[in-house]
Amino acid sequence: MCPKSHSFFIIFCLFVLASCTEKKEITFSEQNITTPNNTIVDINIPKAEGGDNVSVLINESLNQFVETALQYNQEEPSQGSISENIDNFNTEYINFKNQFPESVQEWEAQIDGEVMFKSPDIISISLSSYTNTGGAHGVLVITFLNFNAHTGELITTDKLFKNTEEFISFANPYFNEEISEKEDMYMDPENFILPQNIGYSPDGLILLYNTYEIAPYAAGITEFVIPFSEANSYLNINGI
Structure with a gap:
């Protein structure tokens, strides 16, 4: 192999190596999650795009937060998906209205999220959950989730x-x-x-x-x- 060809080969290998090791930046879109019969639950949370393991782990943590936030019966939590928990929340409200038809109480659940901070090393997401199921006032809870931007794991x-x-x-x-x-x-x-x-x-x-x-x-x-x-x-x- 001539010197010029050898140099070209080394440059090509370095280019391939850099392309393989270059970390793709995590991007987010906003998703609204609902079901056909849903009338009282509104969910708008970020979704990590890309489909790689980092994005998958971040989305799993976000989805788990929503599933937990929609748990009406904390003593017997459901293991279902977000859609199942949305429908369960609606069903519990219908059961409540059937049991107490004279009640004017309206139930609601609002879950919102936003990416507060993103760097090559850490991603911070704020999630707010407001639920009202007939008490004196609704309950608002704000949760911060910090993710390792290299692995997608919670910190x-x-x-x-x-x-x-x-x-x-x-x-x-x-x-x-x-x-x-x-x-x-x-x-x-x-x-x-x-x-x-x-x-x-x-x-x-x-x-x-x-x-x-x-x-x-x-x-x-x-x-x-x-x-x-x-x-x-x-x-x-x-x-x-």
Whole structure:
């Protein structure tokens, strides 16, 4: 093989190798999920496109969230698909109306999601679930799901930090500032604990406590943001 041909062969091999190892960026579309007889459930969540294993795992986690959010009977949860749970929710409402025809109570379920943050290493998705099944008021729950952008696997909250205890000490003053003018908090600022929901956003790291987590219903959701410029040194995956 002549030197010129040899060089061409090496360049060709390097090009093929780069093409094989190049990571395809995960993209998302919005999907509305319903069934033919559905009248009270509205679902709009992101869908990871591509069909590769990363997209499949992300979509499985999103679908599982929706299935759980639609569980009317938490003591006997259904193992069905989203469509089955939508129909079950509608059926439970019909049964309720048949049992209490004089009731003016309307049931509803609204589940929405959005991609809050996406980088080559992490994807954060916010999911809000509002259900009203006849109580004094509906229940709104916001959930952050953080995914490893390389594998599609969920990242648990404790895996976000290099040292969780150090991050707690660091984040405590931000929490104290957020609640400084609030009353009737369940949590003593001196015994600060992290919320279940921590996610990445364009503005920084969001820490969010849902209704009833640390305060009465009237206080609503409590959240605060820590800029990445201050939080990155505590994180296993840096934000922008």
